[in-house]
Amino acid sequence: MDAQLKHGLLEVCVLTALFKEDSYGYRIIKDTSPYIKISESTLYPILRRLESGNYLSVYSVEHNGRLRKYYKITDSGKKKIEEFLDGWNEVMNIHNYIVTETRGKDE
Amino acid sequence: MNKSEFLEQLESGLKDLPNSEIKKSLNYYSEMIDDRIEDGESESDAVASLGSVDEIAVSVKSQTQLPTQTKQKSGYKIFIIILLVLGSPIWLSILLALFSIILAVYVTAASIIIALFSVVASFLLGGTAAVFGSPIIMYSNIQTGIFCIGAGLILFGFGVFLAYGTVKLSSLIIKFTAFCGRKLKSLIIKKKSA
Numbered sequence: 001m002d003a004q005l006k007h008g009l010l011e012v013c014v015l016t017a018l019f020k021e022d023s024y025g026y027r028i029i030k031d032t033s034p035y036i037k038i039s040e041s042t043l044y045p046i047l048r049r050l051e052s053g054n055y056l057s058v059y060s061v062e063h064n065g066r067l068r069k070y071y072k073i074t075d076s077g078k079k080k081i082e083e084f085l086d087g088w089n090e091v092m093n094i095h096n097y098i099v100t101e102t103r104g105k106d107e
Numbered sequence: 108m109n110k111s112e113f114l115e116q117l118e119s120g121l122k123d124l125p126n127s128e129i130k131k132s133l134n135y136y137s138e139m140i141d142d143r144i145e146d147g148e149s150e151s152d153a154v155a156s157l158g159s160v161d162e163i164a165v166s167v168k169s170q171t172q173l174p175t176q177t178k179q180k181s182g183y184k185i186f187i188i189i190l191l192v193l194g195s196p197i198w199l200s201i202l203l204a205l206f207s208i209i210l211a212v213y214v215t216a217a218s219i220i221i222a223l224f225s226v227v228a229s230f231l232l233g234g235t236a237a238v239f240g241s242p243i244i245m246y247s248n249i250q251t252g253i254f255c256i257g258a259g260l261i262l263f264g265f266g267v268f269l270a271y272g273t274v275k276l277s278s279l280i281i282k283f284t285a286f287c288g289r290k291l292k293s294l295i296i297k298k299k300s301a
Contacts, residue, residue: 025135026142040139041163044132045170064145068138 001036010038012084014046015055018073019081025069047071055080110140113154120164132167209291216284223273227266234263 013036017028025047029038038046050056055077060067108116114133121129136157143153157163191198237259245252 024142025139026146040136040157041166044135044167047135048170064141066138066141067134068142069135 006036009036010042010046011050011055012081013038014043014050015073015077015081018056018071019078022070022072024071028071050077108154109150110137110154113140113157113160116160117164120160121167124168128167136163205291205294209288212284212287212291216280220277220280223276227270227273230262230266230269234259234261234266237262 013032014028017023017031023031025040025043029040029043032038047056047058051058051071053076054074056071056073059070059072061070062068114137117136118129118133121132139157140150140153143156144150148156237255239259241252241255241259244255
């Protein structure tokens, strides 16, 4: 996938991984891995950006004698997903246009 | 490479960043390694799958350096303002003392000049009065009158002589006080910026 396009999708994918329940770094990577490849070093700045933008909040939970950071999606995080889905209709229109112009057979 | 080696190398790679940033990123990668080990990977595999330490350090730095630097600066400014407010009993009194010294120097110089000119004026006025008053005395006693003219002329002569010296001396005093004032001012301004 195009790097620029992927970059925009990553934030929304991370937020989506938190939509049903709070999660932690490694699980976010695993949950999204069937759809998009996020490495640890890519995820770190995304989480920081989403946190500073108030799209998610962070809390620590003790797990096996160590602290694990859990991420919780905020209302504005959920709104960001909605906006992405709304905007996607536009992308689909452009996709259709590209497909019909380049691959469509005009009789 | 094991986990602690990885974290050590990462820490030294991030050493330009503020401590809180270093700690956050070390915690993150430490958690990632622990979670991978818990998931069944060996420690060295877990570390290896994160990629090169240098690349991670570069990417963390490029993502965090700018906002933290501006934060540090504003924090530093606030710190300075707090210090200035808390230290006001000390630096305000020092400042006041320095201003009083400057004021005292100027007042002293001005009074010396005024005193010198008064002396000169008294010589000149006294001499003139004696010379012009002598004819009245001459009516009653001619010798005393002549003495008066002589004394008056001597006084006036002294006055002219002193006036010359006083003008020279005054300009010297004015120059000296101006010099002192500049010195003290630069002292205060240096104190403020330090």
